[in-house]
Amino acid sequence: MALTNEQKKAYRAIGHTLNPIVTVAGNGLSEGVIDELNRALDDHELIKIKISVGDREVKKAVIAEILRITGAEMPQQIGNTALLLRKNPKAKANLSNLQR
Numbered sequence: 001m002a003l004t005n006e007q008k009k010a011y012r013a014i015g016h017t018l019n020p021i022v023t024v025a026g027n028g029l030s031e032g033v034i035d036e037l038n039r040a041l042d043d044h045e046l047i048k049i050k051i052s053v054g055d056r057e058v059k060k061a062v063i064a065e066i067l068r069i070t071g072a073e074m075p076q077q078i079g080n081t082a083l084l085l086r087k088n089p090k091a092k093a094n095l096s097n098l099q100r
Contacts, residue, residue: 003075003085011046011075014097015083020050028053029065037070041086046097051080 003011021040024033040047053062063082067074072086093099 003073008075011083011085014046015048015076018046018048018083018097020048020081022047023050023052024062024066025052026054028062029069034066034069037066037072037084041070041072041084042088043092043095044097045088045091045099046083046085049082049084051082 021044022033022036037047037049049066051059051062053059059080063074063077066072066082066084070084070086072084074082075085076083087098088096091099
């Protein structure tokens with residue numbers, strides 16, 4: 001599902017106040033990192049992550065792999081920080097960044 005410009009703008013506004021919740025370091029995507037991304041997306045729906053893997057091409061490949069594996073969408077990326085969105089119809093209101 002492609003996000004409209006209005007949706008992206010709304011998600012960016014929410015994401016502006018968030019801190020990165022997961023950091024992907026130079027060793028790339030381990031099973032633990034993927035599990036943590038999935039857990040965070042299930043709980044919070046909209047998360048900010050930090051990607052510190054090297055040059056631009058490697059970063060693009062890592063982000064593409066994260067989006068493919070998690071099924072998330074990316075409303076915004078600035079430098080080494082990306083905002084990820086995966087809606088959860090059963091999300092807890094006190095944890096979700098979209099329902100606060």
